[in-house]
Amino acid sequence: MNRTVDRAEGERVVLIDGVAMSLDDCPVRDVLDSVGGKWTSLMIMGLAEGPRRFSQLRRFIPDISQRMLTQTLRDLQRDGYITRTVYPTKPPSVEYRLTPLGRSFLALLRSLVRWSAENHAAIRAARRAYDAGEA
Amino acid sequence: MNRTVDRAEGERVVLIDGVAMSLDDCPVRDVLDSVGGKWTSLMIMGLAEGPRRFSQLRRFIPDISQRMLTQTLRDLQRDGYITRTVYPTKPPSVEYRLTPLGRSFLALLRSLVRWSAENHAAIRAARRAYDAGEA
DNA sequence: CTGGATCCGCGGCGATACTG
DNA sequence: CAGTATCGCCGCGGATCCAG
Numbered sequence: 001m002n003r004t005v006d007r008a009e010g011e012r013v014v015l016i017d018g019v020a021m022s023l024d025d026c027p028v029r030d031v032l033d034s035v036g037g038k039w040t041s042l043m044i045m046g047l048a049e050g051p052r053r054f055s056q057l058r059r060f061i062p063d064i065s066q067r068m069l070t071q072t073l074r075d076l077q078r079d080g081y082i083t084r085t086v087y088p089t090k091p092p093s094v095e096y097r098l099t100p101l102g103r104s105f106l107a108l109l110r111s112l113v114r115w116s117a118e119n120h121a122a123i124r125a126a127r128r129a130y131d132a133g134e135a
Numbered sequence: 136m137n138r139t140v141d142r143a144e145g146e147r148v149v150l151i152d153g154v155a156m157s158l159d160d161c162p163v164r165d166v167l168d169s170v171g172g173k174w175t176s177l178m179i180m181g182l183a184e185g186p187r188r189f190s191q192l193r194r195f196i197p198d199i200s201q202r203m204l205t206q207t208l209r210d211l212q213r214d215g216y217i218t219r220t221v222y223p224t225k226p227p228s229v230e231y232r233l234t235p236l237g238r239s240f241l242a243l244l245r246s247l248v249r250w251s252a253e254n255h256a257a258i259r260a261a262r263r264a265y266d267a268g269e270a
Numbered sequence: 271c272t273g274g275a276t277c278c279g280c281g282g283c284g285a286t287a288c289t290g
Numbered sequence: 291c292a293g294t295a296t297c298g299c300c301g302c303g304g305a306t307c308c309a310g
Contacts, residue, residue: 026177027248027251027252027255028176028177028247028248028251029173029176030251030255030258030259031247031250031251031254031255031258032170032171032176032247034258035167036167036171038164041163041164041167042161042163077265078261078262078265078266079258079261079262080257080258080260080261080262080265101254101257101258101261104250104254105250105254108246108247108250111243111246112163112166112167112243113162113163115166115239115240115243116162116163116165116166117162119166119236119239119240120162120165120166122215122236123165123166123169123214123215123236124165125215126213126214126215126236127213127214127215130212130213130215131213
């Protein structure tokens with residue numbers, strides 16, 4: 001049963017399937033903030049098969065700006081999804097690699113990819129029908 | 136094997152696990168745009184156990200503004216996740232209910248909730264460690 | 271090759287007031 | 291009860307230039 005309760009500290013919490021989802025500090029929202037970005041999911045998929053270098057990722061996602069490539073990588077690193085390894089060669093090369101946490105999440109992401117592919121047509125259809133009714 | 140290819144129409148496409156993810160019109164991004172919003176996932180969880188009325192949802196998520204409640208519901212309806220039924224009583228009451236598509240997505244969302252709960256601590260820890268190293 | 275710094279527009283989201 | 295209308299903030303993300 002889902003319900004909203006107040007904890008001792010005055011924190012409001014929603015219980016869902018026995019999992020506490022705080023409204024102020026919600027785990028799901030944290031994860032969605034990490035992976036809900038425009039490029040994050042594609043980036044993780046790009047690292048699915050093994051470590052990749054900066055320019056490899058740039059080629060993998062041709063229409064990402066280099067600013068967002070850098071920022072997305074830093075955010076993923078900050079949250080522990082990937083590691084960043086610098087090789088002091090000349091010119092320098094940097095390698096990005098999924099952590100165990102990142103690989104764990106990759107499994108979830110694959111489910112999402114599959115579901116999206118299967119239901120994309122239905123969503124688009126619903127949207128067209130809705131917009132037609134509005135016009 | 137993941138790779139970026141060009142289709143006949145000149146559309147750039149990424150093949151992931153055999154699933155085509157267009158860069159211009161990506162199914163996963165569509166889904167994440169639907170569910171990546173600040174309130175969407177909570178809203179779907181709120182409808183998990185059965186149909187709910189506007190004010191019930193408002194009580195379920197106390198700190199949502201009524202503007203965002205309306206907008207989130209309309210977006211979910213537009214994409215086919217929920218239906219909206221108006222009962223012309225006095226005063227009027229409106230019932231929101233998950234569609235088969237919405238219930239299908241709910242299964243995925245539950246996985247996400249579970250994963251988030253299990254790994255939230257690890258993410259927070261990684262973030263603290265990263266920020267400590269930056270300071 | 272791998273970034274950092276800066277400028278800026280757009281859209282998500284919140285607050286408030288009003289309505290059938 | 292269940293919305294609609296308007297305003298304004300702010301952060302995401304793109305473009306461009308610069309650097310080790």
